[in-house]
Amino acid sequence: MSLPAAFIREAQRLIPAQRRFDDPLSTLAFGTDASFYRLIPKLVIRVESEDEVVALLQLAQAEKVPVTFRAAGTSLSGQAITDSVLLVLGDNWNGREVRQQGAQIRLQPGVIGAQANAWLAPFGRKIGPDPASINACKIGGIVANNSSGMCCGTAQNSYHTLAGIRVVLADGTRLDSEDPASVSAFQASHGELLEQLARMGRETRTNTELAAKIRHKYRLKNTTGLSLNALVDFDEPLDILSHLLVGSEGTLGFISAVTYDTVPDHPHKASALIVFPDVEICCNAVTVLKTQPVSAVELLDRRSMRSVQDKPGMPAFVRELSDNACALLIEARAASQALLHEQLAQIMASLAPFAVEKQVDFTEDPQENARLWAIRKDTFPAVGAVRQTGTTVIIEDVTFPVEQLAIGVRRLIELFDKHHYDEAILFGHALEGNLHFVFTQGFDDPEQVARYSAFMEDVTQLVAVEFGGSLKAEHGTGRNMAPFVELEWGRDAYQLMWQLKRLLDPNGILNPDVVLSTDPQIHLKNLKPLPAADEIVDKCIECGFCEPVCPSNGLTLTPRQRIVIWRDIQAKKRAGIDTTELERGYHYQGIDTCAATGLCSQRCPVGINTGELVKKLRSREAHHDKTATWLADHFKTALQGARFTLHAANGARMLLGAPRLAKISAALSKASSGRVPQWTPAMPQAEQAIRVTPVADDQRPRVVYLAACVSRVMGPAAADREQMSLLDKTRGLLEKAGYQVVFPDNQDSLCCGQPFASKGYNEQADAKRDELLAALSKASRGGLDPIYCDTSPCTLRLVQELKDTRLDLYDPVRFIRTHLLDKLTFTPQQQPIAVHVTCSTQHLGESQALIELARLCSVNVVIPEGIHCCGFAGDKGFTQPELNAHSLRTLKDAVQYCEEGISTSRTCEIGLTRHGGIDYHGLVYLVDRVTQPRRT
Structure with a gap:
């Protein structure tokens, strides 16, 4: 089915051509999220304003065209894909307003979660949700999926920390819950809708059995289905509506802004790893820890620890643990060190009665903390890295009542064995009874699909029916649990969800088949292929964590999309399909505009450097060997x-x-x-x-x-203004410090x-x-x-x-910090300095050192947010200037109060100077200006 001609014609009038994509390369690239599903949109539109969203939804409503919203596309359950129209957030959704000294923050949906926390950090605050994907996922997705994480629990998720919301409903109507004029207008135009919500709330609260079930379900971590707790927690229809949008996964409206009540981000923290002899003892310890002053308790079964035991930095004892061992990674946080120490003593005293096989005592050392948490964070990618090429990694996300966690773990492990998922690992947020299990799955033949289907039938019966738990704790219902929502909730609650859906989206145009679906087989359809493409990238799980640091993101392709398209090209070639047109487009979008700096590898859970693939493809086209040899x-x-x-x-x-x-x-x-x-x-x-x-x-x-x-x-x-060469300036600085050059x-x-x-x-x-x-x-x-x-x-x-x-060998940063600091006296200047940390400085591990050096030299250091790579990439700034311009499109505003910028790469400085509107120089210029030889 193609889109209606009237829809296409009007969309062309509304949206400039450069923000509309219907070519096979672009639609395939955007048809991928982090889940194991794939749908190819017929039209992708990059939206840049709420007005555009309103106009497009009104158009979609008139023409009965399904629409799906997409922020970062890190969703794991197929929420951000469609075979109809995909609306992707563009650049202009990054607004924020910090209020009341950080006690509240209003955010637009395009803000990356970690960036919101960076804005709040000076106030000692953070947003409540802390998903593992926080460095890549965006606020729109965090709210729409009611994402949580390791420390968030249920008390600090988006639902419970929501202070206000601005939405666009399916008919194009706007509502801002914090704007009295907007509320008043909405009450006038949608009074009947609000009355129906109020009625549904009253009926639900007076249905004592249903109300009790809802309250019980949300005592657990739960993102299965729509947020029915809104009907029992609130009686004001606007409050009900606002909280229904949380966790609705784009099926009830478009979230264009959200205001959070923030939570404290305590500066003092310590972590410990306690290994127990078996699952029962471990889970009994969790029950005790539930009443202790802990901020996070992560469970790791023996298989998950085995998956990372050979990684560098892992404690040696992890290899020698017994077969039934089960570990808890515990973190405590406090406002002061004295309070932290009190908490640690209390926690350890509570664990004294339990048998322990091994332990790493609580440590406050940041490096040791990072090493311990790497055990937990590396488990998922460890499975992805060793899987067979062509298979995908599936991460499921269930909740057991915490008092039944031990038996739940045992029963899940039995299901792994029954269905021959021998590589499956189990870990999770133990305090909430929230377990993630990771396994690899191929979808190449009906037999494999049938195995997955049988496994899911068993898992859903176990979790939802036997234990009354949640089939989705924090990853959202998506497509893969949509057929099981009624199984978990029962008929009455399920029908209530459908009533809400039809009330707010009567024509069913918003993200159909997500959360609620009439197709009992939807979770087994449109399964994503992951064909072999190149050994450099075959381990890619298409999570999208790489995308925020890629300079071509939003211009052409991201690293994830480069891999997606290259996989498709290779699969089509093996099938004898002509790929000439696809490869022609890929040459520019995938190869020519890749900076190949490898920053993507730093964010990739399995360490893939997509730039290496691009360099390999370039080498195939490097046909001027004689010229290259002559030049060399x-x-x-x-x-x-x-x-x-x-x-x-x-x-x-x-x-x-x-x-x-x-x-x-x-x-x-x-x-x-x-x-x-x-x-x-x-x-x-x-x-x-x-x-x-x-x-x-x-x-x-x-x-x-x-x-x-x-x-x-x-x-x-x-x-x-600075006409001395880098050569002379560097030599002068080194000699000032007493060196013979x-x-x-x-x-x-x-x-x-x-x-x-x-x-x-x-x-x-x-x-x-x-x-x-x-x-x-x-x-x-x-x-x-x-x-x-x-x-x-x-x-x-x-x-x-x-x-x-x-x-x-030293780069400028490392040499100055290790050899010159004791030989020079620094007198910091008042003028603000902009700092650009080059990709290579990041790879060398000198990013923070460069910033600290700059702060020795100036009392006002500006680090432009969101610029990870300048995109100049050697000579790309000359030959593909649009890459440099795109990457630095926000630089000028960020450095407008600076007179000078510093970096450590001459070519980067050319592009930075051009697009920043200020002169960028090497670090040595600044250091030389503010230093004198230290008197001995």
Whole structure:
């Protein structure tokens, strides 16, 4: 079925073409969320305003077109996919208002959960929900799924911390519960709807059996079905409506803003890992801990601990635990250290009667805490990483009454064995009786689907019928539990949910088959294939955690989408389907506009670097081996050519003027498909070649200065107020600190190989890297002297491949913090400084150190939020300037009060200067300006 012509025609009038997608590549890319379902939308629209949502819903209502809303697409139960129209949040949904010193915060649905907490951190507050996906998921999804997490429990979820909500209903009507005028208008226009909600509430509360059941169900963690507790918790129809929207998964309306009552974020915390001999003892301990001052108690069965026991940093004893062992990871938090210590003593005293096999005592050390929590957080990805290619990872999410947790765990393990899910692991939020179980599942043949179906029948009977528990505790009902809502709730409650659905969405256009479905087999349909594509990415579970840090997110494809499309291309090829058109689109969207910096790997639960796949694909197209070899062998000549080009560009600027040159070069760059670089006022002038005369009989300590090729070629821009080159500034700073600066021989011929590697010429890249390392070994006298590299991407490439462990290589951040702090006196400046942490600085683990150095240098340091990678990516800023522009589209506003920005990569600084509207320089410029030699 295609969309009605009238709908398409009107949507074209409402939404610009660049925000409408109906091509096969885009619809497939957006047809994927973190679940094991796939539906391909017929039309994807990126919406940028509430007005657009209103107009589109009114249109959808008139034409009976189903609509699904999507924020981050990290949902695990198929809530954010459709085969009709998908409305995706664009850039303009990131508004926030912090109120009452952080006691409340109003947020738009596009805000990432972790960002909301970053805004609240200065006030010692946070939002209540704490899902594991908080670094990627967005407020719209958190509220729509009533997400919780490790510390949230039931008391601090969105439902219980809701202070206000703004929604657009299925008919396009807006309601803001915090705006008296909006409420008054809604009461006038929708009085009958409100009266029906009030009536349903009264009837539900007077039905004592049903009301008791609802209260019991929500004593547990529960996101199965619609939020019926709204009918028993409130009598005001507006309150009922507001709370019905929480957990409705986009089936009752669009949430365009939410106000939270925030919760304390206590600064003092400690964690312990207690291993018990068996499940019964472990679960009995949970019952005791329920009354103790704990903030989180995570259960890990023996299988889950086995899945991570060989990971670096794991306690050695984890390998030696008995077969029936079961562990609790316990965290306590407090406003003061003294109070924390009181709590820890109380907790340990309560556990004294229980037999313990092994334990890691409570620790307040942040690194030890992180190591303990890694055991819990790595379990899910550990299963994903070892699964058979072609299978998917399924994570289910149930609740048992906590007093029956032990038998519930035992019975679940018996079901794993019965259905031969030998790799299945079990862990969860023990205080709430909330268990996650993770297993791998193929859907390639009917037999595998039948096995999954039989397993789900058994699980639902066990949890919902035998134990009266929840089939979905915190991941939302979605599609995979929609057929079992009546089984869990019973006929009366189920029919009540349908009445609410039909009242608020009479034509059934909002996210059909999610939460409520008339199809008892919906959970077995539209199952997502995960075909083999490339060993680099085959372990991808399509969770979307990578997306927030990707510079091309919102421009072309994200890492998740790159993998989705490449999988589809490979599967189609194996099936003999022509992929020419798909590959043509993928070349630009997937390959050309990938920065390939690998930040995605830092967020990926299974450590996938999608940039490595892109580099591999580029290497297949690298057909100019002879040219690459010539450039590698004649690198000095190549640098001279680059300097000549910059000289020529500067001459053209002087002759034509900057505005005219920028216009001409933009046209040339576009006409040449990026082969002619685009000139901008931030374009550097040519740097002079290094000329050094060593000082005879110099007794100062030596440092080998490796000036990257970009530093040796690119000087300051003509418009830059700072006209001293990075070379001279760095050498001056090092000498100020008392160092003798030496350079490797034949420096203009040296290169780390990064320019070759990024283009897919790996052989030439490796040869240049090895040549450079040999020169550095000689210059440093076999590693006696430290080696300072002035550009962090080059440092990273050398460090990643460093086989000669004698060499001591430093990027600017690490060298300054380890070698210069004790030799210089810092007098911080008053002027605000913007800091850009490059991708390579993040990979080197120096992000926080760079920020702390900046704070030594300036009393006002600005770190623009939401910019993880500048998108310049070596030369992409010249050849694909739209990637750089897109990545830095919010920079100018963020740094408007700064006079200068700092970074550690010359090429990044070109793009940052252009799009930030301020000059960006290397870190050494700032450090040199605010320091004097320390008097001994």
